[in-house]
Amino acid sequence: MKAIVIARPGGPEVLELRDVPTPTPAAREVRVRVRACAVNRADLLQRIGAYPAPPDAPSAEIPGLEIAGEVDALGPGVTELEVGQAVYGVVSGGAYAEAIVVPARTLARIPAGLEFTNAAAVPEAFVTAYDAAVVQGGLAAGETLLVHAVGSGVGTAAVQIARAVGARVVGTARHESKLERARVLGLDHGIVPEPGPSFADRVRAVTGGGADVALDLVGGAYVPETMLALAERGRAVLVGLMAGSRGELDFGVILRRRLSLRGTVLRARPLEEKILAAQLLARNLSPLFASGELRPVVDRVLPLERAGEAHEYLASNDSYGKVVLTVG
Structure with a gap:
C-alpha cells in the first residue's frame, strides 16, 4: 500500500x-x-x-x-x-x-x-472539544465558554458544541477575519488579544464577570491570562501548547476565586x-x-x-x- x-x-x-x-x-x-x-x-x-x-x-x-x-x-x-x-x-x-x-x-x-x-x-476535533469542554470542564446550559484559537479545528468544533448544550461562547483569534467566520457558527463575542497576550479584562467585561469554562489550545503565556478571565469557580482545560509548555502562574488568583486547571490529551x-x-x-x-x-x-x-x-x-x-x- x-x-x-x-x-x-x-x-x-x-x-x-x-x-x-x-x-x-x-x-x-x-x-x-x-x-x-x-x-x-x-x-x-x-x-x-x-x-x-x-x-x-x-x-x-x-x-x-x-x-x-x-x-x-x-x-x-x-x-x-x-x-x-x-x-x-x-x-x-x-x-x-x-x-x-x-x-x-x-x-x-x-x-x-x-x-x-x-x-x-x-473525530479528533469534536471528541477533543466535547471531552474537554463538557466532560472535563462540566460546561452546562446557561454558562459561558472561552475558546482560544477559535478558528482552529478544535475551536470551530467547540463553538458548535457549546451552542448545542445551550452555552454562550467567547472566542479569541489573532485575526478578525477568523472571528467573523466563527460568528456564523454561533460565536457570541470575538476578541483579538493584545500583545502580551492581554484579553482577560475584555472577557470579563463582555461576560459580566468572567467565563465559566475555558478551553485553552495555546498554552504558554495564555494560561495565566486565561485564569484571570475566569469567573468564580471557573474551570480551565488545557488541550494544546502552540505557544509553549511554560508560563508564570499566580496561585493566589486560583485560591481566591476557587479556580481549577486541568490538562487533557487523547x-x-x-x-x-x-x-x-x-x-x-x-x-x-x-x-x-x-x-x-x-x-x-x-x-x-x-x-x-x-x-x-x-x-x-x-x-x-x-x-x-x-x-x-x-x-x-
Missing part, C-alpha cells in the same frame, strides 16, 4: 510517499481502507521529532491521528463491525496511508449524509479510554451530525501525496477549520 512516511526529523520535505506492507488485523482488530484523513498540529510536531508516536501506534513513521474509511477486513473475534461499513475515529498514528489496522471498538460508524472528506474532519490515553472516546463520538456527537446541528469545517482538501503542502499550510496559521487529505 501507499503511505506517507517521515523519512527523518525535519521540514515538510521529509514526508515521503512510499510503498509499505499492507497490515493484517489481529484479534479484535479491523483493517480500514482509508478514504480521507485530517492533518493536525500533532502531526507537525511528530514530523520534527518533538512528539513521538506512542507505543500502541500502528506505525511510528506514518503520521496521522484521525481517519474516515471503510472496513475491509476483520480480525478474529470482531462482532461490532462488518466489512463494508463506513467508519471514522481517532487513532494513535498511521492515518496517512491507504489502510490502517486499529482495535474495532475505537471506531464509530459514520452517520448518513456525512461523506468521507467531511467525516475525516470530525493520543496518549490507554485503550480503555480510547474506546470510551469512540463511544462518546457514536452516542453524543454522531446524532448531532446526522441532524445537521453540528457540521465539520473543512478549509482545504489535498491528495495524500501533497501532505507536505498540507503541513506548510497548517503551519502558516492561515487555515480556518480543518485541512484534509484524500486517499486513493
Whole structure:
C-alpha cells in the first residue's frame, strides 16, 4: 500500500510517499481502507521529532491521528463491525496511508449524509472539544465558554458544541477575519488579544464577570491570562501548547476565586479510554451530525501525496477549520 512516511526529523520535505506492507488485523482488530484523513498540529510536531508516536501506534513513521474509511477486513473475534461499513475515529498514528489496522471498538460508524472528506474532519476535533469542554470542564446550559484559537479545528468544533448544550461562547483569534467566520457558527463575542497576550479584562467585561469554562489550545503565556478571565469557580482545560509548555502562574488568583486547571490529551490515553472516546463520538456527537446541528469545517482538501503542502499550510496559521487529505 501507499503511505506517507517521515523519512527523518525535519521540514515538510521529509514526508515521503512510499510503498509499505499492507497490515493484517489481529484479534479484535479491523483493517480500514482509508478514504480521507485530517492533518493536525500533532502531526507537525511528530514530523520534527518533538512528539513521538506512542507505543500502541500502528506505525511510528506514518503520521496521522484521525481517519474516515471503510472496513475491509476483520480480525478474529470482531462482532461490532462488518466489512463494508463506513467508519471514522481517532487513532494513535498511521492515518496517512491507504489502510490502517486499529482495535474495532475505537471506531464509530459514520452517520448518513456525512461523506468521507467531511467525516475525516470530525473525530479528533469534536471528541477533543466535547471531552474537554463538557466532560472535563462540566460546561452546562446557561454558562459561558472561552475558546482560544477559535478558528482552529478544535475551536470551530467547540463553538458548535457549546451552542448545542445551550452555552454562550467567547472566542479569541489573532485575526478578525477568523472571528467573523466563527460568528456564523454561533460565536457570541470575538476578541483579538493584545500583545502580551492581554484579553482577560475584555472577557470579563463582555461576560459580566468572567467565563465559566475555558478551553485553552495555546498554552504558554495564555494560561495565566486565561485564569484571570475566569469567573468564580471557573474551570480551565488545557488541550494544546502552540505557544509553549511554560508560563508564570499566580496561585493566589486560583485560591481566591476557587479556580481549577486541568490538562487533557487523547493520543496518549490507554485503550480503555480510547474506546470510551469512540463511544462518546457514536452516542453524543454522531446524532448531532446526522441532524445537521453540528457540521465539520473543512478549509482545504489535498491528495495524500501533497501532505507536505498540507503541513506548510497548517503551519502558516492561515487555515480556518480543518485541512484534509484524500486517499486513493
